[in-house]
Structure formats: C-alpha cells, structure tokens
Amino acid sequence: MRYLPHSDADRAHMLAAIGVNTSDELFDVVPADLKLKNVLDLPSHTPEYGVEVHMNALANKNHTGSDGPFFIGAGAYRHHVPASVDHLIQRSEWLTAYTPYQPEISQGTLQMLFEFQTQVASLMGMEVANASMYDGSTAAAEAILMARRVTRRQKIIVSGGLHPQYRDVIKTYLSEEEGLVCRPSNSEGTASIQGTDSIIDQVDETTAAILVQTPDFYGHLHDLEALADAAHAKGALLIVVVTEIVALGLIEAPGACGADIVVAEGQSLGNPLGFGGPYVGLMSTRQKFIRQMPGRLCGETVDADGTRGFVLTLSTREQHIRREKATSNICTNAGLCALAFTIHLSLLGEIGLTKLAKINHANACKLADALAKVSGVDVLNKTFFNEFTIRLNKNAGQTIQALADRGIMAGLPVSRLEPSRDDLSNLIVLAATELTSDQDIANLIAALTEELS
Amino acid sequence: MSMNRKGRPTGTGSSPLEAINKAALLPSEPLLFEVGDVSHTGVDLPDVSIDDTRLGGFKRKTPLDLPGLSEPENMRHYVRLSRLNYSIDAGLYPLGSCTMKHNPRLNEKMARLPGFADVHPLQPISSVQGAIGVISELAEWLMVLTNTKAVAMSPKAGAHGELCGMMAIKAAHEAKGEGHRNIVLVPESAHGTNPATAAFLGYKVVGVPANSNGTVDVKAVEAALSPDVAGIMLTNPNTCGLFEPDVKKIADAVHAAGAYFYCDGANFNAIMGVVRPGDLGIDAMHINLHKTFSTPHGGGGPGAGPVVLSEALAPYAPVPFVHSSQTGLELVEHVEGSKSFGRLTAFHGQMGMFTRALTYMLSHGGDGLKQAANDAVLNANYLKSRLEKVFTLPFGDQHCMHEVLANDDFLEGTGVTTLDFSKAMIDEGYHPMTMYFPLVVHGAMLIEPTESESLKALDAFVDTMLELATAAKAGDVARFTSAPQNAPLKRLDETGAARKPILKWVRE
Numbered sequence: 001m002r003y004l005p006h007s008d009a010d011r012a013h014m015l016a017a018i019g020v021n022t023s024d025e026l027f028d029v030v031p032a033d034l035k036l037k038n039v040l041d042l043p044s045h046t047p048e049y050g051v052e053v054h055m056n057a058l059a060n061k062n063h064t065g066s067d068g069p070f071f072i073g074a075g076a077y078r079h080h081v082p083a084s085v086d087h088l089i090q091r092s093e094w095l096t097a098y099t100p101y102q103p104e105i106s107q108g109t110l111q112m113l114f115e116f117q118t119q120v121a122s123l124m125g126m127e128v129a130n131a132s133m134y135d136g137s138t139a140a141a142e143a144i145l146m147a148r149r150v151t152r153r154q155k156i157i158v159s160g161g162l163h164p165q166y167r168d169v170i171k172t173y174l175s176e177e178e179g180l181v182c183r184p185s186n187s188e189g190t191a192s193i194q195g196t197d198s199i200i201d202q203v204d205e206t207t208a209a210i211l212v213q214t215p216d217f218y219g220h221l222h223d224l225e226a227l228a229d230a231a232h233a234k235g236a237l238l239i240v241v242v243t244e245i246v247a248l249g250l251i252e253a254p255g256a257c258g259a260d261i262v263v264a265e266g267q268s269l270g271n272p273l274g275f276g277g278p279y280v281g282l283m284s285t286r287q288k289f290i291r292q293m294p295g296r297l298c299g300e301t302v303d304a305d306g307t308r309g310f311v312l313t314l315s316t317r318e319q320h321i322r323r324e325k326a327t328s329n330i331c332t333n334a335g336l337c338a339l340a341f342t343i344h345l346s347l348l349g350e351i352g353l354t355k356l357a358k359i360n361h362a363n364a365c366k367l368a369d370a371l372a373k374v375s376g377v378d379v380l381n382k383t384f385f386n387e388f389t390i391r392l393n394k395n396a397g398q399t400i401q402a403l404a405d406r407g408i409m410a411g412l413p414v415s416r417l418e419p420s421r422d423d424l425s426n427l428i429v430l431a432a433t434e435l436t437s438d439q440d441i442a443n444l445i446a447a448l449t450e451e452l453s
Numbered sequence: 454m455s456m457n458r459k460g461r462p463t464g465t466g467s468s469p470l471e472a473i474n475k476a477a478l479l480p481s482e483p484l485l486f487e488v489g490d491v492s493h494t495g496v497d498l499p500d501v502s503i504d505d506t507r508l509g510g511f512k513r514k515t516p517l518d519l520p521g522l523s524e525p526e527n528m529r530h531y532v533r534l535s536r537l538n539y540s541i542d543a544g545l546y547p548l549g550s551c552t553m554k555h556n557p558r559l560n561e562k563m564a565r566l567p568g569f570a571d572v573h574p575l576q577p578i579s580s581v582q583g584a585i586g587v588i589s590e591l592a593e594w595l596m597v598l599t600n601t602k603a604v605a606m607s608p609k610a611g612a613h614g615e616l617c618g619m620m621a622i623k624a625a626h627e628a629k630g631e632g633h634r635n636i637v638l639v640p641e642s643a644h645g646t647n648p649a650t651a652a653f654l655g656y657k658v659v660g661v662p663a664n665s666n667g668t669v670d671v672k673a674v675e676a677a678l679s680p681d682v683a684g685i686m687l688t689n690p691n692t693c694g695l696f697e698p699d700v701k702k703i704a705d706a707v708h709a710a711g712a713y714f715y716c717d718g719a720n721f722n723a724i725m726g727v728v729r730p731g732d733l734g735i736d737a738m739h740i741n742l743h744k745t746f747s748t749p750h751g752g753g754g755p756g757a758g759p760v761v762l763s764e765a766l767a768p769y770a771p772v773p774f775v776h777s778s779q780t781g782l783e784l785v786e787h788v789e790g791s792k793s794f795g796r797l798t799a800f801h802g803q804m805g806m807f808t809r810a811l812t813y814m815l816s817h818g819g820d821g822l823k824q825a826a827n828d829a830v831l832n833a834n835y836l837k838s839r840l841e842k843v844f845t846l847p848f849g850d851q852h853c854m855h856e857v858l859a860n861d862d863f864l865e866g867t868g869v870t871t872l873d874f875s876k877a878m879i880d881e882g883y884h885p886m887t888m889y890f891p892l893v894v895h896g897a898m899l900i901e902p903t904e905s906e907s908l909k910a911l912d913a914f915v916d917t918m919l920e921l922a923t924a925a926k927a928g929d930v931a932r933f934t935s936a937p938q939n940a941p942l943k944r945l946d947e948t949g950a951a952r953k954p955i956l957k958w959v960r961e
Binding site for chain 2: 001002003004005006010011013014015017018019020023025026027028029030031034035036039040041042043044045046048050051052054055056057058059060061062063064065066070072074075076078082084086088089090091092093094095096097098099100102103104105106107108109111112114115117118119121122123125128129131132134135136137138163165166168169171172214221222223224248249250251252253255256265272273274275276277278279290296297298299300301302303304305307309311313314315316320321322323324325326328329330331332333334335336337338339342343345346347348349350351352353354355356358359361362365368381382383384385400401404405409412416417419420434
C-alpha cells in the first residue's frame with residue numbers, strides 16, 4: 001500500500017518487540033462482540049490511476065465557470081488567481097505544516113499571519129484583525145456574540161440586506177431568538193436604511209449591535225456613517241459584513257465610517273469557488289475589544305537573543321486554555337486559505353487591488369446597461385460594486401434553469417435562498433468580475449431576450 | 454541584531470537590505486511591509502476609467518496602504534518564509550491527538566480538477582451532480598465506517614462539528630419537551646473544545662473523573678446522570694490513548710437516563726475498520742477529516758468536521774444535506790417542513806476537503822483503512838515498548854491504542870520540565886509531542902506516530918528520545934533549559950507578547 005511503509009517483516013519485528021503474536025491482540029480491550037470480524041463492505045484499495053478515473057468521472061459531471069458565460073456571485077466570486085499563488089501554497093512547508101504552537105519552528109506561518117492581520121486591518125480601516133475564521137458567515141455569527149459580550153446587551157438588529165444564508169447561520173448560532181430582530185428585505189430587493197428597513201428607528205438602549213452588509217446581498221451600497229452614528233448614539237455597536245472583499249478596493253473602508261467590528265468573506269482573493277469551501281473568514285475590530293475577539297491572534301515579540309519573532313498570543317481567550325470560559329470553541333483557522341489570500345493580495349498591492357476593483361465595477365456597469373435594454377428586465381439598483389439585482393417579467397427560477405440548460409449561468413434566482421418569499425420570485429442577482437467578457441454579456445443578452453419573449 | 458528607531462528589533466540583518474542578501478541561505482526574512490511598497494504591483498491589469506455615479510458617494514478615500522511585490526520578489530518572500538517552518542514532509546510530528554499522517558499529493562491533484570475547483574456552490578443542482586456525488590459518496594463511506602444512519606457534512610472544522618452534534622442533541626431534547634436539561638458531563642481528560650462547545654450552548658459543564666486505569670469511571674457516570682443531564686461528551690479512544698472498555702455500558706446508562714452520547718472522534722484513526730462507533734451506542738460523532746482522513750493541516754487549517762448521527766438525532770441534522778431522488782441527487786437547503794436545527798454555514802461545507810478525503814478513502818479502500826488503523830496502533834505500541842525502559846507511562850501496564858501517554862515523573866529531580874524536554878527535541882530535529890495535554894497527568898507528553906512512519910523513522914525517533922531522557926537524568930540541565938539552539942529562533946517571550954500585544958505592523 002503506497003501510503004503504508006511497513007513490510008510484513010517490519011510488522012513481525014515490531015510485534016516481537018511488543019511481545020504479542022498478532023496486531024489483533026493489541027485490540028483485545030475492544031469487546032469481542034463489537035470487534036468487526038470482516039473487512040467492511042467498502043471497495044478495496046485502488047492504484048492511483050484507478051482513483052483518478054473515478055474522481056475524473058465525478059468532476060466531468062459538473063459545469064464549470066469556464067464552460068460558458070458565468071454571472072453567479074451571491075457571496076462567492078469568480079476571480080482570476082495568479083498561477084504563483086497555488087504553486088506557493090503547495091510547498092511542503094506551507095501545506096503540511098501544523099498549527100504554530102511551537103513558534104521557534106513555525107516562524108513562516110506566524111510571520112505570514114502577522115502580515116495577513118496587517119493587510120486585513122488596512123483593507124477594513126480597522127485597528128486590529130485576527131488570523132482568520134472558517135468563513136464569512138460564521139464570522140458574522142461570532143461578531144454578534146462578541147458584540148453581546150462587549151456591550152452586555154442582548155438585542156441585535158440585522159439588516160434585510162444580509163445574505164440570507166448568513167442570516168440563517170446567525171439564527172442557528174444565537175440561542176435566544178428573543179433579542180434577535182432580522183429585518184426582511186422588501187420586494188424591490190432593497191434593504192434601505194430609512195423606509196421599510198428602518199434599522200435606525202429600531203436602535204435603542206437595549207441594542208448590542210446593528211449588523212449591515214455592504215455591498216449588500218442585492219448589491220446596494222449603504223451609508224455606514226449614518227448607521228454608525230445611530231448605533232453609537234444609543235451605546236450600540238455597528239457590525240459590517242462584506243462578502244466581496246475586492247469591493248474594499250473601491251468603496252470606503254468600514255472602519256473609517258465608524259464600524260466597531262468588520263467581518264468578511266475573503267474567498268475572492270487567492271481561493272477558487274470550490275463549490276463552497278474551504279473559504280476564509282476575516283474579522284477585525286477596535287484595539288479595546290481584542291480580549292473579547294474569537295479566533296487566533298498572532299503577535300510580535302522577541303526571542304531569548306532579542307531577535308524579533310512572532311507567536312500566537314492572547315490565548316487565554318481560546319478553548320485550549322480557558323475551556324468552558326473561552327470566547328468561542330474555535331480551534332482551527334483557515335490556515336492555507338489565509339496564506340493564499342495574503343499571497344494574492346501581496347502580488348496585487350494597493351495599485352493592483354484598486355485596478356481590479358475598477359475593472360469589476362466597469363464590467364458590472366456594462367452588464368447592467370446591457371440588461372436595462374432588454375424588454376422584460378428592470379435593473380433595480382441605483383448603487384452597486386460588481387453585483388446587482390434585476391426583476392424579470394416572469395419567474396426567475398425557471399428562467400435561470402432554462403438558461404443553465406443552454407450552458408449559461410445567468411446569476412442567482414433569489415428564490416433559491418428565499419423560497420417562501422413569493423414577492424421575490426422574479427428577482428435575479430448577477431455579478432460581473434474581471435473575467436466577464438463582452439462576448440459573455442452579448443451571449444447572455446441574446447439568450448435572455450429569447451427566454452423572455 | 455539591529456533596532457529600528459523605536460527600539461524594536463528588525464530581524465537578524467543590520468538593515469532590511471542586508472537581511473535580504475543573506476536570506477537565501479539564512480533562516481530569516483523581513484516583513485512584507487519592509488520589502489514591498491505601495492507603488493509596486495505584481496499583477497498586470499489594464500487601467501479602466503469608471504464614472505462614480507453608481508458608487509453612491511461611497512468611493513474609498515482612506516488609503517489602502519497595501520504593499521505590492523513583483524512576482525520574482527513575491528516568490529522569494531514566501532519561499533524564504535516557508536523555509537522557517539517544520540512540516541510533515543520534512544519530519545515526524547509525534548503530536549498526540551493530531552494524527553499527523555502523510556498528506557497524499559493525489560488528494561491535491563484531484564481537488565484541483567476544474568470540475569471541482571471552478572464550480573459555484575449556488576449553480577443549478579442539475580449542473581453540479583458530480584460535486585453533490587462527491588458529498589454523497591463520502592457520506593456513504595463515513596456511515597459504513599461508523600454504522601450510522603445519517604451524517605451532517607457541513608461543519609467546517611472538528612469544533613464546528615462538536616457544535617453541530619450538541620445542537621442536534623439540544624434540538625432533540627426540546628422536541629421532546631425536555632429542554633430543561635441543562636447539564637453536560639465531560640471527562641477531565643477531554644479536549645478543550647468539548648467543554649467550550651457545551652458552555653457555548655449554555656450548558657453547565659460537570660466533570661467526570663477517570664479511574665486509576667485512565668478510563669472513565671462508569672459508576673461515576675451513573676452517579677452523575679440525572680433528569681437534568683442532556684448528554685455526555687466522550688472521546689474514544691480517549692485522550693490518554695486508551696480504548697474505553699465500558700463505553701457500551703456508559704452509552705446504555707446515558708440512554709436509560711434520557712440523555713445522548715456525543716463522541717469526539719478525534720482519535721478515530723485507531724479504530725476505523727476495527728470497531729464501529731455506531732455499535733458502541735454513540736448518538737453523534739464528529740470526524741476530523743484533517744486528522745483521520747489525511748487532508749493537509751495547512752499551518753492551522755482549513756479543517757472539516759462532518760458529524761455522523763444516530764437514528765435518534767438524524768431528524769435534527771442541519772441543512773444542507775444530500776437527498777437522492779428519481780431525477781438524481783438533490784440538496785435540501787431549507788429547514789421548513791423538517792426538524793432540522795438550522796444552518797451552520799453559508800453554502801455546503803468544506804468541499805475541497807471532501808474531494809481530498811474521498812480520494813484518500815478510495816486509495817486505501819476498506820482493507821487499507823483497516824490496515825492503517827492497525828499500523829497506527831502497532832507503531833504506538835512499538836514506541837511504547839522501547840520508551841517504557843526510561844519514560845514513565847502512567848498507564849503503561851496495558852496496550853495503548855494509536856498514542857502513548859507519558860508523564861514527567863521520570864524527570865523528577867532533574868530540573869528539566871516537559872517544556873524544556875520538548876524544546877530540546879527541536880534541537881535534535883523533531884517537532885515536540887503534545888505537551889501538557891491531557892490535563893489528568895502531570896507534565897503530560899502525548900505521543901502519536903501515525904501509520905505513516907517507517908520502522909527506521911520510529912527507531913531513529915526513539916533513539917533520540919532515549920538519549921534525551923538519559924541526558925536529562927545525567928544532570929545536563931543547561932542543554933534543556935537553553936533549548937532550542939538550532940531552530941531559526943530561540944525561545945520566544947510569550948508573556949511579553951500577551952502583556953503588550955502588537956498585532957500588526959505599523960508604519961514608523
């Protein structure tokens with residue numbers, strides 16, 4: 001067996017040293033009636049080429065982003081990742097290293113995390129960031145729990161513009177439904193701050209935090225300063241969620257607008273769509289809140305010779321030290337996905353990220369302008385970064401399926417994530433990135449025009 | 454060693470430039486912010502002009518302050534940094550409870566097939582039947598290996614899996630009108646995530662003591678059970694490396710009291726193909742794909758923690774889950790009309806880890822997985838048979854499973870602690886074993902070789918460990934207290950780091 005080094009002679013030698021005749025005897029402690037007599041009903045071992053045939057067959061049953069025009073975003077975005085990123089993360093010392101609990105032999109990982117934390121804080125305009133969470137949705141849930149700890153209040157107001165699956169995760173994480181107010185989006189697909197959403201009107205002295213996504217699930221951009229002012233006036237915190245991190249290359253940093261906690265999905269940089277995971281959650285906050293922050297933190301220090309080095313720090317927040325008094329039960333971070341993020345961002349730099357963001361916005365503008373000309377389509381957004389919502393004159397889910405059957409991934413029908421909202425069933429959310437070509441747009445318009453006629 | 458203007462050390466060179474020149478061979482590398490700068494970029498992108506009308510007046514004014522590097526400079530930075538890391542590919546990690554086995558490269562190749570990597574989680578289900586097929590196939594392997602009826606695939610890590618299992622237990626109690634049960638029993642030897650998870654859900658954690666054999670005392674469990682107990686969280690094999698011989702009795706007692714049995718599956722590597730947790734009475738068990746099923750540790754993540762569930766808990770499983778119908782495979786994504794306790798993450802889970810784990814399982818087959826478990830246990834017992842001449846093993850009178858536990862009694866009077874011993878291992882080229890865990894023995898050293906280590910590698914490791922132990926007993930204290938001397942850095946001031954946290958680079 002290619003992954004098992006022992007020969008029969010090795011095994012015999014070891015059994016003799018232990019003083020038993022068969023390795024079965026080492027399992028004598030397992031009750032005899034529960035020990036399996038036969039090998040389980042599973043396929044037996046397969047050479048590499050056999051495994052490849054099997055996995056290739058499964059892979060070939062999937063339509064990929066390069067198989068046709070592609071416009072799905074909704075929290076995961078199809079961007080180009082430079083070839084060197086994936087090459088680097090496959091180096092043994094990155095791929096097969098363990099958590100840096102022994103810092104003297106983990107300075108690669110630790111220094112990289114320190115750089116990552118610095119980049120994330122800069123992107124978000126915040127004082128401090130952690131070493132990553134599982135993903136944006138769990139980071140959002142943890143941010144709410146953190147806000148409750150910091151303010152010692154219970155009430156949370158969640159904007160209707162939050163990604164519906166993020167909202168569902170938050171509802172699952174919060175053990176008390178009371179105190180959780182999830183504003184619905186209206187049938188324009190907007191979650192306007194005044195008007196139906198009226199988050200500001202609902203903030204009071206029992207509010208721990210308000211949570212807003214920008215750009216939101218429907219693509220709209222929000223006035224974070226107004227929200228921060230409203231929250232702070234009542235002693236509450238503003239939590240901002242960003243699901244398309246590239247947006248921060250063009251829109252204002254949430255920290256500069258007064259956000260207290262910013263969480264994001266970092267997948268857009270360094271990490272492929274990958275059918276939903278693994279992704280990389282980002283979290284940042286104010287320096288004064290760091291002891292309430294979940295997740296790993298990497299800090300600078302010196303060694304016995306006075307040489308600069310890095311270590312995991314403030315571990316008394318974490319489960320391996322505080323056990324039931326920990327801020328969260330989290331053990332792993334996103335490790336390799338954070339590495340891919342930081343490498344990609346260090347290749348881009350601010351010049352590259354700004355250009356990338358502009359191209360994304362420009363392509364989305366082209367897409368929106370082209371769609372606005374199609375009879376039966378209304379573009380609903382006044383503001384957007386690279387993603388916006390359209391309303392069709394017919395059922396969106398059926399239209400999306402019809403286009404998919406023709407090899408066009410025309411966006412996300414909102415009904416996929418909000419099946420009980422009949423008033424949203426004609427809405428589609430579409431994204432454009434630097435990979436969206438004029439030909440893709442033309443093909444979409446032609447096919448959509450046919451479908452709607 | 455040089456200092457910057459604020460008196461903070463800047464690495465081993467006398468300037469960042471000198472450090473760069475020497476760094477091809479020397480183990481040090483300046484920070485990204487010291488070698489890159491904001492006016493550089495390593496990606497060719499066209500300049501486009503945009504009009505701001507659709508940005509709502511929210512265009513960015515705050516400087517990004519993010520340095521860029523050309524590709525050659527970027528490659529040097531991350532290659533040099535990587536050389537500061539120990540890794541499985543370079544050497545053995547005897548880390549108990551972590552299962553640091555080899556990470557097969559076929560896993561990486563398969564995960565990168567465009568048919569898996571370039572697929573969006575929210576594409577129409579008809580266009581992703583292969584991806585859902587992977588999830589369904591892996592789920593099938595997990596259910597067969599554990600003899601369970603359902604598996605929640607979406608948890609993103611082992612601890613996330615614990616949350617999933619305990620949430621299912623909580624939901625099950627609430628559905629039966631037993632929501633007042635507010636206590637969870639947790640052995641003192643448990644991994645920290647267990648009590649942290651229980652507390653996270655609002656449970657009161659009550660400790661269960663071990664008996665003198667290092668296993669859970671059935672009588673203590675029976676005494677602790679009451680109508681207020683929601684469940685017990687046990688690890689089997691336990692964190693002392695021992696199979697819990699009374700596990701079935703414990704499960705029966707727990708069930709008789711109306712409670713549920715959560716099993717921490719971190720040590721599943723010892724028993725796969727040998728005994729099935731479902732037969733032991735578990736109601737929920739997370740499986741660490743990054744331990745038992747070889748997905749890479751990546752410097753701390755990503756992990757994946759699918760949770761197998763008994764019939765009693767299956768109805769409460771979180772969304773999404775795969776369902777087979779006449780038209781093909783479907784994904785159930787919404788809780789309406791079901792008893793599911795909710796959703797634990799956006800999208801579907803750690804798909805990249807599923808492809809890797811399935812590749813690993815296909816490679817080994819049922820026969821290979823059983824052989825792997827056998828070899829893992831054989832290796833640990835072989836280490837035990839050689840180490841016990843010098844090391845003190847509190848439960849050494851019985852065979853261990855896949856890991857062997859020592860305490861620091863053998864170091865008594867030497868002035869060398871478990872920590873010092875570990876740092877001296879680094880000087881000999883080894884990552885230390887798990888230190889000070891489990892908490893139930895003093896100065897714990899938990900050693901798990903895994904099945905990936907050859908006899909030669911095991912013998913070399915033991916030779917080193919015996920030599921170190923002998924040196925400690927012979928009084929060579931300085932060797933240990935000053936270690937490590939051969940690593941890129943010496944011992945780091947962790948107290949100082951926590952007292953005055955510096956969590957990012959700041960422009961002077």
